[in-house]
Amino acid sequence: MQLEHAINFDDIRTLARKRLPRIAFDFIDGGVDGEAGLARNRVAFDRYKLLPRYLVDVENRRQTVNLFGHDYASPFGISPMGIAGFFRPGADLMLARAAARFDIPYIMSSASCDSIEAAMALAPKTTWFQIYGTRDPHITLDLVRRAKALGVRVLLMTIDTPVMGKRERNVRNGFRRPMKMTPSVILQGLSRPGWTWRYLTQGGIPMMENWRPYAVEGASANAIADLYGEQTPAPAQTWSILEQVRKAWDGPLVVKGVMHPADALKCLELGANGVMVSNHGGRQLDSAPGSIDMLPAIADAVGGRMEILVDSGFRRGSDVAKALCLGAKAAFLGRPAMFGVAAAGETGACKVIDIMRQEIGLLMGQLGWINLDRAGPDSLLDLLDLRMGRN
Numbered sequence: 001m002q003l004e005h006a007i008n009f010d011d012i013r014t015l016a017r018k019r020l021p022r023i024a025f026d027f028i029d030g031g032v033d034g035e036a037g038l039a040r041n042r043v044a045f046d047r048y049k050l051l052p053r054y055l056v057d058v059e060n061r062r063q064t065v066n067l068f069g070h071d072y073a074s075p076f077g078i079s080p081m082g083i084a085g086f087f088r089p090g091a092d093l094m095l096a097r098a099a100a101r102f103d104i105p106y107i108m109s110s111a112s113c114d115s116i117e118a119a120m121a122l123a124p125k126t127t128w129f130q131i132y133g134t135r136d137p138h139i140t141l142d143l144v145r146r147a148k149a150l151g152v153r154v155l156l157m158t159i160d161t162p163v164m165g166k167r168e169r170n171v172r173n174g175f176r177r178p179m180k181m182t183p184s185v186i187l188q189g190l191s192r193p194g195w196t197w198r199y200l201t202q203g204g205i206p207m208m209e210n211w212r213p214y215a216v217e218g219a220s221a222n223a224i225a226d227l228y229g230e231q232t233p234a235p236a237q238t239w240s241i242l243e244q245v246r247k248a249w250d251g252p253l254v255v256k257g258v259m260h261p262a263d264a265l266k267c268l269e270l271g272a273n274g275v276m277v278s279n280h281g282g283r284q285l286d287s288a289p290g291s292i293d294m295l296p297a298i299a300d301a302v303g304g305r306m307e308i309l310v311d312s313g314f315r316r317g318s319d320v321a322k323a324l325c326l327g328a329k330a331a332f333l334g335r336p337a338m339f340g341v342a343a344a345g346e347t348g349a350c351k352v353i354d355i356m357r358q359e360i361g362l363l364m365g366q367l368g369w370i371n372l373d374r375a376g377p378d379s380l381l382d383l384l385d386l387r388m389g390r391n
Helices: 009-019 022-029 036-047 091-102 116-122 137-150 168-173 183-191 193-201 209-214 221-231 239-248 261-269 291-302 317-325 335-367 383-387
Strands: 048-050 065-067 070-072 076-078 106-109 127-132 155-158 253-258 274-277 307-311 330-333 380-382
Touching: 009 022, 009 335, 022 168, 022 183, 022 335, 036 048, 036 291, 036 317, 036 383, 048 317, 048 335, 076 091, 076 106, 076 335, 091 106, 091 116, 091 127, 091 335, 106 116, 116 127, 116 137, 127 137, 137 209, 137 239, 155 239, 168 183, 183 193, 209 221, 239 253, 253 261, 261 291, 274 291, 291 307, 291 317, 317 330, 317 335, 330 335, 380 383
Parallel strands: 076 330, 106 127, 127 155, 155 253, 253 274, 274 307, 307 330
Antiparallel strands: 048 380, 065 070
């Protein structure tokens, strides 16, 4: 299959699988433990059905959404994903350019290979920035300082990685620090010569540019990766780090990884402007509920006092429509975007965005929405409530 023949995200995933060695593909595709959380993220959407309204003039539909005071062309964006450059050199900047082309948010991870400075130079209006708490809080706060100096519009702080989940595919494949060239890894590389040639000619493990300022001068990519591993995760961090980030950052602040209504209220109390309901794409706690499962309770708890975003498991325009009906302002894609850029670079990333944009447009026409203000409970049927006789 060629990229131009891909019509959905399953096709994009297949293309990426044909290009990447298993060790790389599984890093993107995998979850933790038995990967029940991965399946749950998808199954959770089946609880809800969309209710169409007909004989509505839907010829001129607009999917524009306003997020933190700025209009974007569609109600979805690209989630932060670390070490994208391992899967294709320059992938972070390819994602940034693709998002800018379609006028949707791209959230650069602080664990990216390209730097936030480079991304802002290319796509200043659509690039947001995500950070983690670090064992040395001065690094966290310096990342905030850099984002502020660059004029980043929105800052996200991820809180759902106090410890790293047991990612069994990575363990089996030998994807860990330091990475060893075992016979299995070598055979995988030989099976994907194009990827392997690019990896070797680009110098092997990519540099984590956002972390270069915190290493000794002239540090190698391996040394910087080790520094990142020493600083994250930071299991001793508490709400105080969010208070410090809020004090240092005067723009919109979103807390990512919120799954409990009480935590959402705590974020609101500490001055956050939004939360991203997320179970880290099923990559942290395998027994966690799906993000869409917790979205209604969190929306009810905050009562419109902050903006709600959501990610984990979004694969269809109907998924996004359901999230909007349940109280989210926008949904974010992780794996599909990474598979797109891994399969075909910036063109692949654009393909992913265009597929989702077109699906949302079609859904709006079917549902009788001329704009996203129409999204709400009137367009949604909760099968669980129906089975239990709740109105």
